[in-house]
Amino acid sequence: MRILTVGAGAVGGFFGARLVRAGADVTFLVRPQRAAALRERGLRVTGPGEEISLEPQLVTADAPMGTYDLVLLSVKSTALEQAAKDLAPAVGPGTAIVPLLNGMAHLDFLDGHFGGAAVLGGVAKVVTTLDGNGDIVRMAPPSVVLTGERDGTPSGRVDAVRELLTAAGIDSPPTPDIVAAMWHKWVFITTLAATTCLLRGSVGEVNAVPGGAELARAVLAEAAAVAAASGHPVPQAELDVTTRTVTAEGSPLTPSMYRDVLAGQPTEVEHVLGDLVARARALAVPTPLLDLATLHLRVHQQRVAGSRAGR
Incomplete structure (x- = not known):
């Protein structure tokens, strides 16, 4: 499964790093300034039970990227409009998008750009921040990503995503009503x-x-x-x-x-x-x-x- 993590900040960087460490094929879509910092320093995660340092696969919006099987969208809502434009070339007919934003308004926005069938529901539970070096600091235990079809139907693609997350040490229990x-x-x-x-x-x-x-x-x-x-x-x-x-x-x-x-x-x-x-x-x-x-x-x-x- 080819995975594109949109954003390599406190949330996307944390979950993406966990996935990379578990052997998943992850690319991070980042802005040029963040890309330069990550190329120089690498992607690092520290905190209780965490010590990850890796050289991430990176892509910026001005570079060819092809399509991906899974998009983890973890930007802040203030960057959502630009992120949708940037990731558009990565979304193909079979791409599943898991948005890890708070609230609900982003669902209508993403549906309008990519169609409702592409957009799963998503919830992230993690307490992380970026330090002065741009490294990710985990401050508390939760490491959870919930996802599911928004109409509540069983789904093979959801099962595949949950299996991938679980293998990376990210809790992803079955969630029959992801909208709730x-x-x-x-x-x-x-x-x-x-x-x-x-x-x-x-x-x-x-x-x-x-x-x-x-x-x-x-x-x-x-x-x-x-x-x-x-x-x-x-x-x-x-x-x-x-x-x-x-x-x-x-x-x-x-x-x-x-x-x-x-x-x-x-x-x-x-x-x-x-x-x-x-x-x-x-x-x-x-x-x-x-x-x-x-x-x-x-x-x-x-x-x-x-x-x-x-x-």
Whole structure:
């Protein structure tokens, strides 16, 4: 199976490196600047239980690439439009695309570009970041990719992808309803992002002050209410896990959106929070805390855009 990983950042680089280490035929589609850095330093993954260093196969959008059997799409939503253009030559009649983005809006976008039959559902569960050298640092245990046909039907191509991932040490259990799984991840990441970005602190810092845990629970309740009204209620067991995660005392956990805010970078606010609160409006579900977090991040987004325009 020829695999194209679109992006070699904290998510795509991590899963791609695992696949390469297991002997899979993986090529990374990257921008020229990232390609130069990877050619000079290699692709490296460090962290608990991780020590990978390899010379990856690379391709840039201006080079011939042929078609691939599997595309792992792991860019941020802010880069999705360009990524779709760049990977278009790699998508043939039998190509399966597994998007590992948060939220749901990217599905319609990808369907419009490549047709719904090509696009599987996908969920990534991993806690990684890039350090100052561009190396990938794994910060917590999860290493999970869920995928499936979006209509829930059994699928040989899904079985083949799951087998490939499992062989690389990436958990990929059967997921009969991948759309529901995407919604449940969306609720989790929205709760984590809204809480930490609103209060400007890690999970542990939020819960170290009076009212912090209560706010996290209230944000989760709003996000879960939107999912339920959309026909994808989060099971109580998953709600309990999310509650424990976002109310854990002393936890250093932060989502990438919060780290982007601290670094003065653009965020995925519209794809993750903006789309969710828009759906809430359409369903008449009140989400005052999520509305506030969305506005807060939109102000940040506008500030970043103005700063970049002035350079």
